[in-house]
Amino acid sequence: MTWGRAGDAASLACYVEVGTRDKASLGPYQEILANRMIAAGQIENEEELEELSNRELLTRASVCGRSPNFFISWSPRYYYCIPHMGHDWFGISKIGRLNLDAMESFHAARPIIREIQDLSIFGILDKYRGLVPEGLLDQINAMRESIRFAGCSICLVLHRHEVLEKINLEMLTR
Numbered sequence: 001m002t003w004g005r006a007g008d009a010a011s012l013a014c015y016v017e018v019g020t021r022d023k024a025s026l027g028p029y030q031e032i033l034a035n036r037m038i039a040a041g042q043i044e045n046e047e048e049l050e051e052l053s054n055r056e057l058l059t060r061a062s063v064c065g066r067s068p069n070f071f072i073s074w075s076p077r078y079y080y081c082i083p084h085m086g087h088d089w090f091g092i093s094k095i096g097r098l099n100l101d102a103m104e105s106f107h108a109a110r111p112i113i114r115e116i117q118d119l120s121i122f123g124i125l126d127k128y129r130g131l132v133p134e135g136l137l138d139q140i141n142a143m144r145e146s147i148r149f150a151g152c153s154i155c156l157v158l159h160r161h162e163v164l165e166k167i168n169l170e171m172l173t174r
């Protein structure tokens, strides 16, 4: 996904449509991706990549909570993930004031973030399906997401519909 001024280059990014198995949009990058995933032990061979649902491909390539998308921001705040810039719910600290307490209180109030890291965003969608409006699932399946760039936009969409917050509340109150 490309954001901001790079939005005009979105059609050049290597993306897949979430709800399909179609990999044609990866173009020549598919071979590079297959080699990387084989080297990382994420798939056994190129055929396996071809057969994977794009949901599973994005799950295996997930960078949630890991560098480079963790804590990167060009604004005066640290955000959990680049797409969340400007959304206070994902703001951790002002730059230069990040301390252990800020980290601990941020995660204590948002257990969903650890669960996104563990299960991937698709694992969350499966586990809390009852809290996700049907139309929103269709919208997510139709999204195009890039592979291994700087984060996707899926949990941002969930956040905008207050679904992440509902799931988070469920975790805090159960």
Ligand code: SF4
Residues within 6 Å of the ligand: 063, 064, 065, 069, 081, 082, 083, 116, 121, 150, 151, 152, 153, 154, 155, 156
């Ligand atoms: S926006 Fe995507 S990459 Fe970023 S935390 Fe959410 S699911 Fe992970």
